[in-house]
Amino acid sequence: MDFGFNQEQEMLRATARKFLxxxxxxxxxxKMMDEPAGVTADFWQKLAEQGWLGLIYPEAYGGAGLGFVDxxxxxxxxxxxxxxxxxFSTVLLGGLALLEAGSESQKKEWLTRIxxxxxxxxxxxxxxxxxxxxxxxxxxxxxARGGFTLSGTKLFVPDAHxxxxxxxVARTGNGPSPEDGVSLFLVPxxxxxxxxxxLPTMDQTRKLxxxxxxxxxxxxxxxxxxxxxxxxxxxxxxxxxTVALCAEMCGGAQKVLEMTTEYAKIRIAFGKPIGSxxxxxxxxxxMLVDVENAKSITYYAAWAVDQQVxxxxxxxxxxxxxxxxxCRKVAAAGIQLHGGIGFTWEHDLHLYFKRAKGSEFTFGDxxxxxxxxxxxxxx
Amino acid sequence: xDFALTPEQQSFRDEVRAWLRQNLPKEWIARVVSGPDxxxxxxYDFLRQWQKTLYEAGFIGLxxxxxxxxxxxxxxxELILHEEMALAKAPPVLNILGIGMAGPTIxxxxxxxxxxxxxxxxxxxxxxxxxxxxxxxxxxxxxSLQCRAVRDGDHFVxxxxxxxxxLAQVAxxxxxxxxxxxxxxxxxxxxxxxxxxxxxxxSIRPLRQITGDAEFNEVFFENVGIPAGNxxxxxxxxxxxxxxxxxxxxxxxxxxxxxxxxxxLDALVGLAKRTRRNGxxxxxxxxxxxxxxxxxxxxxxxxxxxxxxxxxxxKGEMPGAEASTGxxxxxxxxxxxxxxxxxxxxxYHQLMAGTERAIDQGLxxxxxxxxxxxxxxxxxxxxxxxxxxxxxxxxxxG
Numbered sequence: 001m002d003f004g005f006n007q008e009q010e011m012l013r014a015t016a017r018k019f020l021x022x023x024x025x026x027x028x029x030x031k032m033m034d035e036p037a038g039v040t041a042d043f044w045q046k047l048a049e050q051g052w053l054g055l056i057y058p059e060a061y062g063g064a065g066l067g068f069v070d071x072x073x074x075x076x077x078x079x080x081x082x083x084x085x086x087x088f089s090t091v092l093l094g095g096l097a098l099l100e101a102g103s104e105s106q107k108k109e110w111l112t113r114i115x116x117x118x119x120x121x122x123x124x125x126x127x128x129x130x131x132x133x134x135x136x137x138x139x140x141x142x143x144a145r146g147g148f149t150l151s152g153t154k155l156f157v158p159d160a161h162x163x164x165x166x167x168x169v170a171r172t173g174n175g176p177s178p179e180d181g182v183s184l185f186l187v188p189x190x191x192x193x194x195x196x197x198x199l200p201t202m203d204q205t206r207k208l209x210x211x212x213x214x215x216x217x218x219x220x221x222x223x224x225x226x227x228x229x230x231x232x233x234x235x236x237x238x239x240x241x242t243v244a245l246c247a248e249m250c251g252g253a254q255k256v257l258e259m260t261t262e263y264a265k266i267r268i269a270f271g272k273p274i275g276s277x278x279x280x281x282x283x284x285x286x287m288l289v290d291v292e293n294a295k296s297i298t299y300y301a302a303w304a305v306d307q308q309v310x311x312x313x314x315x316x317x318x319x320x321x322x323x324x325x326x327c328r329k330v331a332a333a334g335i336q337l338h339g340g341i342g343f344t345w346e347h348d349l350h351l352y353f354k355r356a357k358g359s360e361f362t363f364g365d366x367x368x369x370x371x372x373x374x375x376x377x378x379x
Numbered sequence: 380x381d382f383a384l385t386p387e388q389q390s391f392r393d394e395v396r397a398w399l400r401q402n403l404p405k406e407w408i409a410r411v412v413s414g415p416d417x418x419x420x421x422x423y424d425f426l427r428q429w430q431k432t433l434y435e436a437g438f439i440g441l442x443x444x445x446x447x448x449x450x451x452x453x454x455x456x457e458l459i460l461h462e463e464m465a466l467a468k469a470p471p472v473l474n475i476l477g478i479g480m481a482g483p484t485i486x487x488x489x490x491x492x493x494x495x496x497x498x499x500x501x502x503x504x505x506x507x508x509x510x511x512x513x514x515x516x517x518x519x520x521x522x523s524l525q526c527r528a529v530r531d532g533d534h535f536v537x538x539x540x541x542x543x544x545x546l547a548q549v550a551x552x553x554x555x556x557x558x559x560x561x562x563x564x565x566x567x568x569x570x571x572x573x574x575x576x577x578x579x580x581x582s583i584r585p586l587r588q589i590t591g592d593a594e595f596n597e598v599f600f601e602n603v604g605i606p607a608g609n610x611x612x613x614x615x616x617x618x619x620x621x622x623x624x625x626x627x628x629x630x631x632x633x634x635x636x637x638x639x640x641x642x643x644l645d646a647l648v649g650l651a652k653r654t655r656r657n658g659x660x661x662x663x664x665x666x667x668x669x670x671x672x673x674x675x676x677x678x679x680x681x682x683x684x685x686x687x688x689x690x691x692x693x694k695g696e697m698p699g700a701e702a703s704t705g706x707x708x709x710x711x712x713x714x715x716x717x718x719x720x721x722x723x724x725x726x727y728h729q730l731m732a733g734t735e736r737a738i739d740q741g742l743x744x745x746x747x748x749x750x751x752x753x754x755x756x757x758x759x760x761x762x763x764x765x766x767x768x769x770x771x772x773x774x775x776x777g
Binding site: 001002003004005006009069257261264265272273275276277278280281282284285286288289292293295296297299300302303304307318321322367370371373374377379 | 382385388648677680683
């Protein structure tokens, strides 16, 4: 047993931090907030050169073949920098879905291009019903002319407007469980009848879209994995993406804690640094407890999904439940302890606050995951 | 990062598991299998014997050096041992202050003679230890302590009082902090003594607690003589020595806390599964499900945060002030767990031991009341947050 990071992982952390400090300072983040694409071609290419786009993909597909614990380190650093752009949607959603369920040729074609930075793929899962369970999937895919016809609306789809292809979660049938009859399709962005609309979002570093499919015809080879059996691979993708998101959230919370602590040391009120007052000190201590605990459960979950142990889904839900609450509290406390300056647009705290809020509800909030934990421990 | 056991660790776990299966006291298990815990005061003799049995089997003092009765293993084995104890609902270790505080401090600061004299008897529970730190006017502000020790030839003479002293009534030895230089700054004039509790001039008055039991005591010293050879770590160096003890306390007690927490949680889930509220099973109530799941998650979180601290320790770093995050977190959570136990019982929470109507023999009522002390004993939550703020986050002192 070893509950720490190894030397290579610590090196990856140091490299990532330096890279992001240089390439992704707050000025860049703010520029990308106003930029519809949310990223520049130059920045994306640099991510490819760093080897981050293919970090967790096998070498056969142009990746580095590293594990999920390695990725955790990287995600923490990205969260620390509130890194904008379609990294998450491409590497952890679209790409991972293809890795998990795709055919050899789909993987070869797309993962190689993702790793190289030449293609982006997202995942269109959620719908206007806002559900995270199997019953939420209603977009219909009917068999027609040796292929399928897809009709329906996907909502909250990350970065669909800049993706080259979209993995669409659709309903091909109905079984005893709402998780039966779900299938995944790889739909190119120029498919006829596919319409993508960029939506204004609270967290402007994350671009979300509405994707409408009107009788979009695809061939049988667009199917990713087995027909009607798409939920199982999707659930594995989502568990892993959830853990990666938790790691990103931890990185953001750690940064908020550091910003707040530094401020509490220098901001003078009533003749003393505010950090010397217990009203401030104890709140900062609460933040530390939340951040450290959030990391602990996230690291455990990262190991569990990496090793695909039986309790991986439980670990992922425990992590998301804990981290969602912890990061919301930490981000809010950060603003509170900064006072008025923390409420301004000029200060970076709102970037972290909004990212924490968005992440809190992505893949289900704490309430949703606590219920999932209750089920998994047979309550 | 690897949460799997190595083959050696696995065989150690199997050894522990097999031993526990053979040697767990049946009567105890029957009592805790449905309830959360047993009041300590009912079980001193039993627990003394249990610790001796554990010691003879080689399961006490795993990390202590072999020459002093330990096994020379690492905290990883300690962690495995405690996890198995939790799963098996094993009784707690009685001489916890000796094992968690006195022993490690003697290992760190003691002379060879002191180590040979005290350590093995701590492990075997032949000698029970208590902690003489708090006084009526020195609790959280420990360095204000007034208890005096004056040198007289080859002895010190102690006068004064200690309070909230758990186990004093059964203890053979006390870790005593007393003031030896009243003119020095308050942190500098304190000495750490190993005090024989059977010395003349010591009187002990039990303090009845919120639970009705008298676990802790007031201890009075009237011209109590201590040989100079019982100073630990040098005269007027007691603050440094005592602080080391406190750091070990937080870490070592952490293992025990984890065991008790897991046992309480499993018992709570058991209670929820057989409790009906408002005409339906409590586990069907969505709000109760949320609360139970949160406690489950929080218990796991506590385990992994502790595991990260242990990894640091194994890499050769000392237990730092970070260890106090665990204490803050544990007591908030354990107090919440006990509140949920009250909520599950509804009106039955009023019934104490002594009626068949009481759920789980009224034991939850005892553990609920006892848990109120968690955020006070071993350093209040407020003091812990000062420590975190100042020593971990580097915020200025008030």
